[in-house]
Amino acid sequence: MEPRPTAVRPPIHLRIADDIRMQIERGELPPGAAIPTLAEISERWSCGMNSARGAVALLRAQGLITSGRGKAPVVRIPPRRVIRSSERHQIEKDLALKPEAERGAIGEAETNLNMSIGAQRFSSQYDQVEAGPELAKVFGVEPTTLMLRRQWEATDPNTELRLSWSVSHIPLDIVKSNPALLDPNNEPWPGGTQHQLSTVGVEIMKMVDEVTARMPTTVEAQLWGLPEGVPLIFCRRISIDGDGRVIETSDADYPADRTELHFVTPLRPWPKRRQA
Amino acid sequence: MEPRPTAVRPPIHLRIADDIRMQIERGELPPGAAIPTLAEISERWSCGMNSARGAVALLRAQGLITSGRGKAPVVRIPPRRVIRSSERHQIEKDLALKPEAERGAIGEAETNLNMSIGAQRFSSQYDQVEAGPELAKVFGVEPTTLMLRRQWEATDPNTELRLSWSVSHIPLDIVKSNPALLDPNNEPWPGGTQHQLSTVGVEIMKMVDEVTARMPTTVEAQLWGLPEGVPLIFCRRISIDGDGRVIETSDADYPADRTELHFVTPLRPWPKRRQA
Numbered sequence: 001m002e003p004r005p006t007a008v009r010p011p012i013h014l015r016i017a018d019d020i021r022m023q024i025e026r027g028e029l030p031p032g033a034a035i036p037t038l039a040e041i042s043e044r045w046s047c048g049m050n051s052a053r054g055a056v057a058l059l060r061a062q063g064l065i066t067s068g069r070g071k072a073p074v075v076r077i078p079p080r081r082v083i084r085s086s087e088r089h090q091i092e093k094d095l096a097l098k099p100e101a102e103r104g105a106i107g108e109a110e111t112n113l114n115m116s117i118g119a120q121r122f123s124s125q126y127d128q129v130e131a132g133p134e135l136a137k138v139f140g141v142e143p144t145t146l147m148l149r150r151q152w153e154a155t156d157p158n159t160e161l162r163l164s165w166s167v168s169h170i171p172l173d174i175v176k177s178n179p180a181l182l183d184p185n186n187e188p189w190p191g192g193t194q195h196q197l198s199t200v201g202v203e204i205m206k207m208v209d210e211v212t213a214r215m216p217t218t219v220e221a222q223l224w225g226l227p228e229g230v231p232l233i234f235c236r237r238i239s240i241d242g243d244g245r246v247i248e249t250s251d252a253d254y255p256a257d258r259t260e261l262h263f264v265t266p267l268r269p270w271p272k273r274r275q276a
Numbered sequence: 277m278e279p280r281p282t283a284v285r286p287p288i289h290l291r292i293a294d295d296i297r298m299q300i301e302r303g304e305l306p307p308g309a310a311i312p313t314l315a316e317i318s319e320r321w322s323c324g325m326n327s328a329r330g331a332v333a334l335l336r337a338q339g340l341i342t343s344g345r346g347k348a349p350v351v352r353i354p355p356r357r358v359i360r361s362s363e364r365h366q367i368e369k370d371l372a373l374k375p376e377a378e379r380g381a382i383g384e385a386e387t388n389l390n391m392s393i394g395a396q397r398f399s400s401q402y403d404q405v406e407a408g409p410e411l412a413k414v415f416g417v418e419p420t421t422l423m424l425r426r427q428w429e430a431t432d433p434n435t436e437l438r439l440s441w442s443v444s445h446i447p448l449d450i451v452k453s454n455p456a457l458l459d460p461n462n463e464p465w466p467g468g469t470q471h472q473l474s475t476v477g478v479e480i481m482k483m484v485d486e487v488t489a490r491m492p493t494t495v496e497a498q499l500w501g502l503p504e505g506v507p508l509i510f511c512r513r514i515s516i517d518g519d520g521r522v523i524e525t526s527d528a529d530y531p532a533d534r535t536e537l538h539f540v541t542p543l544r545p546w547p548k549r550r551q552a
Contacts (some may be wrong), residue, residue: 010494017492017494018493018495022491061337061491062491062492062493063490063491081488086539086541089541089543090541090544092394092541093544093546096546097546098545123463131355167489196546198546203545204543205542205543205545206538206540206541206542206543207540207541208540208541209539209541210531210537210538211487211509211536211537211538211539212357212509212535213489213507213509213532214339214506214507214532214533215337215338215339215505215506216338217297217337217338218286218290218293218294218334219294229491230490230491231490231491231507231532233487233488233489242545243395250393256488256490257490258490260486260487260488261486261487261488262484262485263362263484263485263487263539263541264482264483264484264485264541264542265362265365265366265482265483265484265485265539266481267365267366267369267480267482267483268366268369269479269518270372270373270474270479271373272367
């Protein structure tokens with residue numbers, strides 16, 4: 001192993017990028033403001049054009065400035081953040097018991113996105129696939145077990161960009177007694193998945209959300225219209241019944257620059273007589 | 277607005293990167309395997325060296341291959357994932373009532389990281405700062421309100437890389453009646469923050485975790501030893517008492533390639549008489 005160098009002066013382009021980042025964080029360069037040109041950087045930091053270009057490329061990869069095609073880069077204007085709260089889980093469960101008119105009036109997507117349902121273009125795709133090794137472990141089934149797979153996408157008809165995307169897997173055995181659940185023409189189903197499951201006698205008692213993040217692939221970045229340097233948050237929601245049986249996984253991606261996931265954990269009170 | 281071109285063939289370097297990404301996802305190029313050299317890419321996809329270099333740079337930015345200094349890039353070996361579950365919130369609350377010996381035996385860090393406590397190097401830093409406009413909103417206090425700020429960091433003494441980092445804010449008024457809570461020399465405090473709060477009569481009844489993600493700054497990437505293309509997950513944990521008062525915020529960063537955050541939401545049962 002090489003010894004770690006101590007207090008090495010970082011390359012000039014890193015220092016320039018950090019100086020500009022701090023100007024952005026302090027608000028001296030507000031959203032929409034042009035950052036210094038390559039010539040200005042070169043003069044102010046006494047560096048070559050390659051270092052100036054390197055600094056700008058780094059700020060772009062960190063998601064701090066726009067990647068204008070030929071245009072001067074500006075400090076990125078953060079998009080409006082959509083908050084998705086785990087409190088929806090109980091709301092959706094309670095909705096499943098409401099009359100159909102009420103269930104139909106409240107679509108999940110309505111409250112999830114900064115755009116009314118009417119303005120979005122929805123597509124859903126149903127098919128049946130084998131669980132495969134990864135989902136087999138989650139569901140505790142054989143990898144060859146047949147699953148109902150449902151994929152949903154919403155796009156903005158003006159930009160054709162993706163607004164939401166998710167894919168759900170349910171063991172076919174759980175839902176096949178109600179053939180209406182296998183038909184995508186019944187979308188949007190009033191009350192959503194929790195009501196659908198109620199028609200086959202399943203009640204969800206616990207949701208587990210598993211969250212991580214990664215950089216998008218080229219195709220994903222194009223589909224969502226993601227600027228450079230913006231990760232995708234990945235959330236797998238696992239629905240579990242009262243017997244601890246995994247009923248559904250629902251995988252969704254969320255662009256990190258426009259999404260906040262909130263998870264609420266109520267705590268049980270301490271007993272009255274404290275031992276402390 | 278420019279019309280959106282339909283079915284444009286993407287630039288060659290994007291197609292090459294996607295081809296190689298799919299080989300990685302299908303396991304044809306397993307973790308640790310060398311990806312094709314620039315010469316091989318140039319020959320196989322009949323492209324120039326610049327396109328080959330562009331494809332490799334893209335795979336690196338997406339976090340799929342290592343950025344070997346002068347070495348041939350290989351498919352990244354994913355680090356072991358640490359799972360952090362919201363079920364810890366209740367466990368930590370219950371721990372606060374246990375005798376000191378028991379509280380001291382279970383450190384938070386012990387179960388959080390893939391490294392025993394003894395092997396980690398800890399530092400904590402306490403100071404008092406004004407809330408400022410952003411935290412003032414979260415706490416519902418004046419921006420000039422004094423806060424106890426505590427920052428914790430754990431590093432690996434062998435690599436000097438960061439293993440964990442978080443910063444906590446508590447209004448000074450809440451904790452100052454127990455001066456022991458203001459002294460970093462009392463770290464590690466047996467039982468952690470929930471026990472500390474119990475000494476000033478505060479019981480946390482709800483935790484809200486707010487999660488998003490972003491690319492690290494240059495400095496952060498160096499501190500954590502993050503490979504290119506790996507985002508940081510940002511989690512703000514807000515502790516709330518029975519009166520709905522915000523008691524503490526705790527902000528933490530987690531490298532997305534080695535962390536999964538799990539959030540468990542128990543659901544209340546449907547009433548016995550179903551109206552469906």
